[in-house]
Amino acid sequence: MIRFCPSCGAPCEERVPTGDNRTRAVCTGCALVHYRNPNIVVGCIVEAPGGLLLCRRAIEPALGLWTFPAGFLENGESLAAGAARETLEEARADVEVLAPHALLDIPHIAQTYVVFRARLRGTDFGAGPESQVVEVLATDRIPWEELAFPSVSLALRLYVDDLAAGRQQVHQGVVHWTGAGSRYDLARYELRDHRADSLA
Amino acid sequence: MIRFCPSCGAPCEERVPTGDNRTRAVCTGCALVHYRNPNIVVGCIVEAPGGLLLCRRAIEPALGLWTFPAGFLENGESLAAGAARETLEEARADVEVLAPHALLDIPHIAQTYVVFRARLRGTDFGAGPESQVVEVLATDRIPWEELAFPSVSLALRLYVDDLAAGRQQVHQGVVHWTGAGSRYDLARYELRDHRADSLA
Numbered sequence: 107m108i109r110f111c112p113s114c115g116a117p118c119e120e121r122v123p124t125g126d127n128r129t130r131a132v133c134t135g136c137a138l139v140h141y142r143n144p145n146i147v148v149g150c151i152v153e154a155p156g157g158l159l160l161c162r163r164a165i166e167p168a169l170g171l172w173t174f175p176a177g178f179l180e181n182g183e184s185l186a187a188g189a190a191r192e193t194l195e196e197a198r199a200d201v202e203v204l205a206p207h208a209l210l211d212i213p214h215i216a217q218t219y220v221v222f223r224a225r226l227r228g229t230d231f232g233a234g235p236e237s238q239v240v241e242v243l244a245t246d247r248i249p250w251e252e253l254a255f256p257s258v259s260l261a262l263r264l265y266v267d268d269l270a271a272g273r274q275q276v277h278q279g280v281v282h283w284t285g286a287g288s289r290y291d292l293a294r295y296e297l298r299d300h301r302a303d304s305l306a
Numbered sequence: 307m308i309r310f311c312p313s314c315g316a317p318c319e320e321r322v323p324t325g326d327n328r329t330r331a332v333c334t335g336c337a338l339v340h341y342r343n344p345n346i347v348v349g350c351i352v353e354a355p356g357g358l359l360l361c362r363r364a365i366e367p368a369l370g371l372w373t374f375p376a377g378f379l380e381n382g383e384s385l386a387a388g389a390a391r392e393t394l395e396e397a398r399a400d401v402e403v404l405a406p407h408a409l410l411d412i413p414h415i416a417q418t419y420v421v422f423r424a425r426l427r428g429t430d431f432g433a434g435p436e437s438q439v440v441e442v443l444a445t446d447r448i449p450w451e452e453l454a455f456p457s458v459s460l461a462l463r464l465y466v467d468d469l470a471a472g473r474q475q476v477h478q479g480v481v482h483w484t485g486a487g488s489r490y491d492l493a494r495y496e497l498r499d500h501r502a503d504s505l506a
Binding site for chain 2: 235
């Protein structure tokens with residue numbers, strides 16, 4: 107919530123600015139309109155000899171659960187550079203970012219995941235400060251019941267299905283919370299508006 | 307700039323929070339850390355009978371210059387839905403969003419463009435309130451010297467080159483300002499770290 111103007115400190119009010127069609131936070135002092143926009147999470151599904159590089163999280167949320175390296179894109183960096191930086195930070199791994207694998211929107215939390223396939227350079231990896239452990243796991247040993255987030259689960263499932271079918275695709279889709287049950291129950295999520303385009 | 311805390315209104319200071327490695331705006335009152343992250347611009351290169359749907363802008367910046375429909379992704383919508391909404395608003399056109407065409411980062415203004423190919427449904431289109439005129443232009447009639455933004459110019463150039471080569475690709479790249487001359491001079495920009503993957 108933007109209750110106070112980040113620029114002048116005066117209180118904001120929620121209203122539709124002239125010429126707009128959505129409610130924004132508008133400063134009652136300097137009249138600046140403050141927009142709220144989705145954040146980008148960038149990540150890498152890292153192909154390494156023997157499987158994929160996965161991290162068991164050492165921080166909340168989802169402490170102790172598994173994910174591929176991913177995190178918020180920072181100002182001033184590209185999607186690919188951000189995905190590689192997160193991989194270096196969380197998995198101490200130097201990677202070559204390859205093709206986009208999945209563009210997954212999570213509208214109810216205003217996040218968009220941009221997940222790349224990547225390839226481990228060399229053989230070094232290890233747990234960064236946000237990871238308890240980092241391992242190369244064969245795709246038939248992915249801990250599906252212990253994954254951190256629905257976006258991670260869905261992106262990995264698409265990857266594994268593509269691998270089994272001998273294809274590479276770029277996916278678009280919406281991570282939809284079906285509403286019943288806990289937001290932490292990955293079984294309560296489904297992929298909607300899914301479209302896949304095959305890479306040559 | 308985040309000078310005042312959007313949550314409590316107290317002044318913020320710029321410092322590196324404990325456990326972080328970047329300068330953030332941290333509230334001197336409630337201690338909340340306020341992150342600044344890139345915004346997503348979504349757009350459509352719309353294939354219509356006879357060419358591409360292009361809009362001459364009726365608003366600043368770049369008033370009077372040409373673009374494909376594009377704008378900021380809003381909270382609560384998917385990339386594809388946002389791209390379709392912008393196309394409806396700016397070009398009064400109902401489109402089917404197809405494959406991703408280009409993921410273009412503009413680090414110096416903290417924006418990432420996600421540009422899709424799309425197909426006009428039906429035959430209706432027209433100028434929305436942000437457009438002076440909307441036209442279907444053959445790809446050999448694109449007004450290269452009168453395009454609005456370097457991202458638009460680069461995305462269209464990639465599209466036209468792919469079309470001429472009889473291929474479809476998904477592009478990644480960084481829109482880099484070479485530094486000399488005006489930020490409004492499209493010739494001063496170049497595409498860096500370009501990678502293209504062919505769609506089947």
